[in-house]
Amino acid sequence: MRSEYEEKVDELRTEHEAELDELRTEHEQEVNELRRDVKRLRNEKQALIADREEKRELVKYVEDEQSYREAPLTTRLRWWVWGKN
Secondary structure (H helix, E strand, O other): OOOHHHHHHHHHHHHHHHHHHHHHHHHHHHHHHHHHHHHHHHHHHHHHHHHHHHHHHHHHHHHHHHHHHHOOHHHHHHHHHHOOO
16 A cells, blocks of 8 residues: 555656656757757858858959050050960
8 A cells, every 4th residue: 555655756756757748848848949040050151161162263363454544555465465463
């Protein structure tokens, strides 16, 4: 025969296990959400880095093109024959 004390302990354990399960589920959902956010932010970061690199290349191209157009004819001819560098 179980004592009243043992029954109360079992009842409390059951209540707390349910609360713990609920908290564990909430925690797992939050962790998964944070992982998705981290993945999304990493993808955005990579996209920004690629975009910045593309813009740098475009700026370099435009600057090279401007320097070519502004250079005297003799300099352009020399670049055409031997290369710009």
